[in-house]
Amino acid sequence: MGLTVCGMAGSPFYRKICIILDEKGLPYETETLNPFQAGDDFTAQNPVRRIPLLKDTDVSDDFILPDSSVIAQYLERKYPTPPMIPTNTADYGKALWFEEYADTEMATNIGLKVFRPSMFPQMSGKEPDFEAAKKTIRERLPQIHDYLEKQLEGKSWLVGDSFSIADVSVAVQYGNLAFTGYSPNPKRWPNLAGFMARVGSKESFAQSHI
Numbered sequence: 030m031g032l033t034v035c036g037m038a039g040s041p042f043y044r045k046i047c048i049i050l051d052e053k054g055l056p057y058e059t060e061t062l063n064p065f066q067a068g069d070d071f072t073a074q075n076p077v078r079r080i081p082l083l084k085d086t087d088v089s090d091d092f093i094l095p096d097s098s099v100i101a102q103y104l105e106r107k108y109p110t111p112p113m114i115p116t117n118t119a120d121y122g123k124a125l126w127f128e129e130y131a132d133t134e135m136a137t138n139i140g141l142k143v144f145r146p147s148m149f150p151q152m153s154g155k156e157p158d159f160e161a162a163k164k165t166i167r168e169r170l171p172q173i174h175d176y177l178e179k180q181l182e183g184k185s186w187l188v189g190d191s192f193s194i195a196d197v198s199v200a201v202q203y204g205n206l207a208f209t210g211y212s213p214n215p216k217r218w219p220n221l222a223g224f225m226a227r228v229g230s231k232e233s234f235a236q237s238h239i
């Protein structure tokens with residue numbers, strides 16, 4: 030079996046795939062790929078130049094898939110057990126919704142508007158824009174926390190009663206938020222705090238957030 034995940038640990042989308050593979054107990058290699066520094070061959074692998082990529086040499090030496098959602102569906106089809114995408118139709122729909130919400134609404138606000146201005150400048154010796162990050166934390170994130178707080182009312186996991194792609198997708202976005210030093214106040218969002226503690230106690234999540 031020859032699975033390789035290409036990307037960087039700072040990417041929630043890259044970690045999403047590593048967690049899914051770990052939950053499925055599948056062996057895989059990782060290859061560091063920095064989307065901001067990669068050469069022209071990266072454009073050939075993924076015309077939108079984003080990580081992660083999955084290589085699967087079981088298929089062929091040049092089989093490459095971009096996009097974490099596509100990769101997750103591919104892995105689920107190829108290795109259905111244990112399921113990370115629910116098989117029950119209603120739960121399947123709900124799980125894909127949470128994945129979409131995390132990958133777009135959460136990633137735009139947390140990734141682009143908090144993580145990037147706080148962390149990216151520091152990597153190149155520049156001043157971080159904490160004011161921009163704080164503005165998003167104050168003005169945009171509470172509605173995300175409120176929504177998820179409600180969705181988690183009386184539940185351990187977002188969909189059904191087991192850990193799924195819905196939980197992974199949401200939790201990796203909060204992982205990037207935690208990298209900046211901010212976490213939602215557990216007094217105001219207790220369900221969310223409990224959820225993140227449960228996800229954090231998973232070996233697959235802890236491993237990918239070292």
Ligand SMILES: N[C@@H](CCC(=O)N[C@@H](CS)C(=O)NCC(=O)O)C(=O)O
Nearest residue numbers: 040041042064079080081096097098
């Ligand atoms: N929808 C894509 C999003 C991937 C994505 O945005 N990756 C970021 C890293 S977290 C990236 O490669 N950014 C490169 C860039 O913006 O140029 C997925 O699910 O894989």
